[in-house]
Each structure stands twice: as structure tokens, then as C-alpha cells.
Amino acid sequence: MANETKVKICGLGTPHHVAAAVAAGAGYLGFVFFPKSPRNISIAQARDLAVDVPIGVAKVALVVNADNATLDAILEAVPLDMLQLHGSETVERVAEVKQRYGLPVMKAVGVADESDLAALDEYGLVADQLLVDAKPPKGADLPGGNGLAFDWRLIANRRWFAPWMLAGGLTAANVAEAVRLTGARQVDVSSGVENAPGVKDEELIAGFIRAAQGEAG
Numbered sequence: 001m002a003n004e005t006k007v008k009i010c011g012l013g014t015p016h017h018v019a020a021a022v023a024a025g026a027g028y029l030g031f032v033f034f035p036k037s038p039r040n041i042s043i044a045q046a047r048d049l050a051v052d053v054p055i056g057v058a059k060v061a062l063v064v065n066a067d068n069a070t071l072d073a074i075l076e077a078v079p080l081d082m083l084q085l086h087g088s089e090t091v092e093r094v095a096e097v098k099q100r101y102g103l104p105v106m107k108a109v110g111v112a113d114e115s116d117l118a119a120l121d122e123y124g125l126v127a128d129q130l131l132v133d134a135k136p137p138k139g140a141d142l143p144g145g146n147g148l149a150f151d152w153r154l155i156a157n158r159r160w161f162a163p164w165m166l167a168g169g170l171t172a173a174n175v176a177e178a179v180r181l182t183g184a185r186q187v188d189v190s191s192g193v194e195n196a197p198g199v200k201d202e203e204l205i206a207g208f209i210r211a212a213q214g215e216a217g
């Protein structure tokens with residue numbers, strides 16, 4: 001039977017793939033503002049992608065240690081529903097961004113082992129959402145979007161003050177098991193719906209959302 005798992009498709013860069021994600025039932029669309037990423041888009045591109053997204057589908061800007069000037073420029077031009085902080089932003093910075101912009105903030109926390117879990121408790125007290133993601137390998141160019149999973153058993157039966165989303169190496173083949181093991185009600189994917197770095201695939205997007213929501217095929 002189908003479930004109501006909410007899906008975020010991250011790193012969208014074309015109107016075609018935004019439309020495909022919306023048509024397939026995505027609950028969140030992620031736009032990456034990080035020049036080193038193959039998914040990076042300009043503010044003008046993001047505005048053009050965001051303006052036609054239907055109400056009810058959340059448009060999320062992903063930034064990495066962005067300063068106020070950068071956030072000002074993004075938010076002046078792009079109609080957004082949420083900010084995703086995906087760098088080493090402190091708890092205080094998360095609170096500051098929330099207050100300054102009045103938008104919900106999702107803080108990404110990288111997990112590789114038990115020692116990473118305390119940060120989820122801390123950020124969960126201030127962020128509106130947590131993104132529980134795989135920790136990037138040492139020396140990685142990207143702090144996220146690496147297509148790597150972590151050991152989901154680390155967070156089985158754990159809960160935080162804020163709602164949370166599972167990320168990291170999810171694909172249509174493993175997302176149902178990840179949801180079953182962790183109890184996640186929301187999942188995020190980037191590499192797993194691409195056929196090359198930064199190149200989304202309509203069929204993979206639809207297949208991922210079906211699999212996350214427990215639909216066959």
C-alpha cells in the first residue's frame with residue numbers, strides 16, 4: 001500500500017526536470033547555490049525555475065556557509081519557501097538566519113558514526129527541519145550530493161525535536177529499506193536520480209518517488 005513519504009528532489013537545474021519532479025509528486029524541490037557543484041545554478045536560473053512551481057511544493061535554496069549578502073541576493077530574486085544550510089553553520093548562525101529572513105531553515109548534519117549524532121540533538125532545538133545526510137569523505141569537493149549512504153542503523157528509533165529528512169546515497173532500489181529501517185517520513189535525493197553528475201533523469205525521478213512511497217515498479 002502506498003505511504004505518504006515526502007520526497008525532496010535536490011539539485012534541479014532545468015524547467016523540464018522541475019516539471020517532472022512536480023508531476024511525479026515531489027514535496028520539495030532543491031536549488032543548489034554552490035559554485036563547485038555540478039548542480040550549481042545562478043540566481044536568475046533559480047528564479048525562472050521557481051516562479052512556476054505550484055503552491056504546496058516547497059522551493060528550497062541550498063547554500064553552504066553563505067553570508068548575509070549572498071542570502072539577501074538570492075532571497076530578493078527567488079521566491080523560496082525554505083533555506084537549507086549545508087555547510088559548517090553553527091547553531092547560532094542557524095538561529096540568526098531564521099530570524100533575519102523569516103523562512104524555515106533546514107540544517108544538514110553529516111553522519112558517519114555515533115559521534116556525529118549529538119549534533120542532531122543540538123541543531124534540532126533551533127532548526128525547523130534536520131537533513132540527516134551522509135558525512136562527506138575527507139577531502140571531498142562537495143559537502144553533500146556525493147551519492148554515499150551511511151549506516152542507517154545508527155539512527156533507527158532515534159527522534160529529534162525538529163522534523164527530519166533522510167539523505168545520502170538513496171536510490172529507487174534502496175529507499176524503501178531506508179525508510180523501513182529509520183522510520184523516515186521524508187527523504188531527499190540527488191545523485192540517485194541522475195544519469196551523470198548534475199544531470200537529472202525524468203524516469204529516475206518518477207521511479208524514486210514511487211519507490212519512496214511504497215508503490216511497485
Ligand SMILES: O=C(O)c1ccccc1NCC(=O)[C@H](O)[C@H](O)COP(=O)(O)O
Nearest residue numbers: 010037144145146147168169189190191
Ligand atoms: O548536491 C550538491 O551538489 C551539493 C553541493 C553542496 C552541498 C550540498 C549538496 N547536496 C546536498 C543535498 O541535499 C543532497 O541531496 C544530499 O546530500 C543527498 O545527495 P545524494 O547522496 O547525492 O543523493
